[in-house]
Amino acid sequence: xxxISSEVDRTNIIAFEVSKASLTVHSLPDDRQVTIPNxxxxxxxxxxxxxxxxxxxxxxxxxxxxxxxxxxxCVELDLPVHRAHGTRTRNFxxxxxxxxxxxxxxxxxxxxxxxxxEDLRLWQPPTPETVELRGLRRRRDDLxxxxxxxxxxxxxxxxxxxxxxxxxxxxxxxxxxKELDGQIAKLIAATxxxxxxxxxxxxxxxxxxxxxxACLAYVPELGSLTKGEAAAIVGLAPHAQDSGTxxxxxxxxxxxxxVRASLYMAAMTALRLDSAMQTFARRLRERGKPxxxxxxxxxxxxxxxxxxxxxxxxxxxxxxxx
Numbered sequence: 373x374x375x376i377s378s379e380v381d382r383t384n385i386i387a388f389e390v391s392k393a394s395l396t397v398h399s400l401p402d403d404r405q406v407t408i409p410n411x412x413x414x415x416x417x418x419x420x421x422x423x424x425x426x427x428x429x430x431x432x433x434x435x436x437x438x439x440x441x442x443x444x445x446c447v448e449l450d451l452p453v454h455r456a457h458g459t460r461t462r463n464f465x466x467x468x469x470x471x472x473x474x475x476x477x478x479x480x481x482x483x484x485x486x487x488x489x490e491d492l493r494l495w496q497p498p499t500p501e502t503v504e505l506r507g508l509r510r511r512r513d514d515l516x517x518x519x520x521x522x523x524x525x526x527x528x529x530x531x532x533x534x535x536x537x538x539x540x541x542x543x544x545x546x547x548x549x550k551e552l553d554g555q556i557a558k559l560i561a562a563t564x565x566x567x568x569x570x571x572x573x574x575x576x577x578x579x580x581x582x583x584x585x586a587c588l589a590y591v592p593e594l595g596s597l598t599k600g601e602a603a604a605i606v607g608l609a610p611h612a613q614d615s616g617t618x619x620x621x622x623x624x625x626x627x628x629x630x631v632r633a634s635l636y637m638a639a640m641t642a643l644r645l646d647s648a649m650q651t652f653a654r655r656l657r658e659r660g661k662p663x664x665x666x667x668x669x670x671x672x673x674x675x676x677x678x679x680x681x682x683x684x685x686x687x688x689x690x691x692x693x694x
Contacts, residue, residue: 386422387482388415388432389475390439398479399428400487405476410438415445427451431486433461433478447497454492461485501563502592505556509589512552513630515545556585569595575687576677577649578642586634587678594675595682602679606631608672632671639670649673 389396390410397418398405408414422428430446430453432439439455446453461478464485470477486492498506522542529535560566560581566588573584587594591605606628642649649670656666681688 382429382487384422384426384428385483385486386419386428386430387479387486388430388439388442389479389482390432390435390442391475392438395442396475396479398476398483400483403480405479407475410441412441412445415441416449419445419449419451423449423451429454429486431456431482431492433458433482443495443497446495453495454486455495456482456485456492460489464489498592501559501566502589505559505566505585506589508552508556508559509585510630512549512556513633515549515552519545519549553582557581560585560588569682572681572685572687573678575681576642576674577646577688578638578640578674579678580638580641583634583638586631590628590631594679597679599676599679602675603672606635606675608632608635608668608675631675635671635674636667638674639667642670642674643667 383401385400387398387400389398393410395408395410395415396405397408399422406418408418419428419430428451430442430451432442432453433456443453443455461482465473465478465481468481468484470481519542522538522545526535526538526542529538560570569588570581570584573579573587574581593605594602597605639649643653652673653666653670656669657663661669677688
């Protein structure tokens with residue numbers, strides 16, 4: 373993703389509140405609204421009409437894939453578009469004091485969010501290979517979650533036939549995960565950019581092919597971020613909870629939890645194999661930090677290192693502090 377340049381007109385904004393079948397569209401500076409079908413034809417017609425004098429900045433919220441027509445239409449028309457994160461827009465709505473939540477209210481709020489936010493990044497369409505990798509990896513993660521649920525049920529099956537059913541289901545999904553892992557490995561090996569990045573990522577102690585695949589699938593912008601952005605994008609940036617003389621515990625929140633799960637396993641491996649990470653975690657524990665806080669700090673350090681090796685194109689120096 374690239375940041376919105378100063379050349380983009382921040383006063384001419386079109387905001388789309390997305391639902392499955394329709395879109396509530398709020399425009400600035402005229403402060404007007406219309407509702408249109410959520411189709412490529414309707415969106416393109418509206419955007420062409422609004423782009424005759426000067427190109428608008430388009431914004432929509434991530435809505436489980438229903439925003440894809442808006443994004444693709446903007447790419448076709450070469451219009452700048454930002455896909456907003458729900459947590460940020462909800463916090464912005466609280467800032468505005470908006471208690472009500474309707475499509476009309478949300479559409480206007482999105483337009484104001486685009487007008488007042490300075491650090492928005494433009495959405496860039498992923499490559500077909502990234503789309504395929506993300507789909508394969510997401511399916512793998514879904515099956516892993518189902519297996520964990522089924523294994524929990526196996527602790528107290530009570531009925532033998534239910535126990536046999538659960539075991540069959542776990543075996544079948546385990547086999548399917550193995551097949552998906554093979555497809556993911558083949559795709560990465562067959563895609564030069566994926567292969568190059570995977571080699572760099574796995575040069576970091578603790579990071580294996582599965583964690584590298586998760587980073588490639590879910591954080592394609594890794595390597596173009598600052599340290600703070602890399603930590604924040606996966607939800608590993610600690611947020612202060614201070615007020616007056618009260619110093620609260622810092623907490624992490626938001627971000628791309630799919631990558632966080634992989635980074636946790638990578639952190640546990642790094643703590644076993646990497647002397648530098650062991651020293652780093654030990655110093656945190658000696659300062660009174662709980663074990664979970666130390667592990668989270670190792671995860672945060674890992675994502676920063678992974679971002680750095682992709683940015684520089686240089687593999688990590690094994691056995692030396694990063």
